[in-house]
Structures are given as C-alpha cells and as structure tokens.
Amino acid sequence: MEDDGGERSSFVIGLIENRAKEVGMAAFDLRSASLHLSQYIETSISYQNTKTLLHFYDPMVIIVPPNKLAPEGMVGVSELVDRFYASVKKFVMARGCFDDTKGAMLIKNLATREPSALGLDTYYKQYYLCLASASAAIKWYFQSLNYLFETLVVLRLVW
Template identity: 80%
Template sequence: MEEEGVGGDHSSFVIGLIENRAKEVGMAAFDLRSASLHLSQYIETSCTYQNTKTLLFFYDPMAIIVPPVKLAPDGMVGVSELVDKHYPSNKKITVSRGCFDDTKVGD
C-alpha cells in the first residue's frame, strides 16, 4: 500500500486563502501536476464558511497558505482558524498579509 501523497492519487493542489473585512474571500488553487491556476473571489455569506469549506473539500489541498490569525469580521472565525479547526491534517503555511497584496510592484 502506497503512503498517501507519495506516488498515490492524493491531491496535487496548493491553496492560498485570504479574506477582508467585507467578508470577501480570495482563493488561489494551484495544481502542481498541470501547472494550472484556479482563482476564486466570493463573499462568504455564512459565519460557518460553507463556500470555503466546499471549495477546500473539492480541491482536497496538500497545503493551505493563509495569513496570520487575526480577528475576523462580525464574529467570523477567520480562514486561518478555519483551516486549524477543520483541516488539521493538511499542511498549513502562514505568510504575511503583505504577500497577498497584488497592488505592490516588485523591485
């Protein structure tokens, strides 16, 4: 029996998640096998993050990139805490919120 993620049929997706105070969630799903990128931006309409959980279930990522834990809007748990609570077996990578800012021009 092959170990999951080592030559098996485990997902090859890496997901990046970010949210703002307006409850908009941005998701980038990069498939390492095909080098394809899937971008999503949506308003999370429930404090249970049902849209986000559905997409994470669909992609079944091998790693999830999130900003550091901070207070989320209107009592929502935040994407980082969502990953901790519902996806503890997935590798979680925390990067500065500035890394998600596409308005900055590189040097």
C-alpha cells in the same frame, strides 16, 4: 481528491479574506501548472462556501496570512483551517506576500495565453483578493523549491 492512481491532490491553496466577508482563493495545481482563481462573499458564519471549495480541491498545503480578528460572528479563514483541515499542512505567510499587484504581474508573466486576453486589466480591482492569494501561493511554491519562477512554469489560468 484522489485520482485513478490513488495519489493525493496536488493543489496548493492561497486563502485570504477582508473585513467585508469577502474571500479570495487561488488553487495552484502543481501537476498541471494551472491556477484556479475564486473570489466570493462568504455568506455563512460557518464558511460553507470556503469549506466546499477546500473539500473539492483537497489541498496538500493551505497558505494563509497571520491570524486576525474576523468580522462579527465569523471564525476567520486561518481558524477554519485549524479547526477543519488540521491534517493539511498550513503555512502562515506575512500579509505582504499576499500582494494583488504582484499576483497580477506573476499571472501576466507566466500565463500561456496572451496576457491581455486574460482581462486582468479590466478585473484587477474587482478580484484583488484572489490575485493576492495567487501571489502567496506562487511565492510559496517557488520558495519551497528554491527555483527562479521566471524560467520554470507557464500557468494555465482558470477563472
């Protein structure tokens, strides 16, 4: 995604899936410090929903857990990134970095709005995959910059 200045997108994407063909995506915009969360069931063998979102965000980095066998007939998000987004930097982070509990805590601690207004307590179990992706994306960001996240960023959460 190019803006008026011709600059490349500033999105870092965390991407994970489960055996039920559900995908969690967190798109962290480094320019605006906004976090876009998506969780959906991938209904297509070709991962069309995921491809569409990746095309929209045009990420500079995609973070995935280690490759695992995808459900029957599915390619898996890591293989999808390898096949169709080879020009994008791909980082493989340990599954432990995709921690939904830490993701929820990070979002609560960094959000600009009143944390209770985010509705995380209500939707926590329903949106665990996108929260796990958020955890990995934010962890990657702060590790790559070697900063302490508690003092630097205030997120604007976009559901």
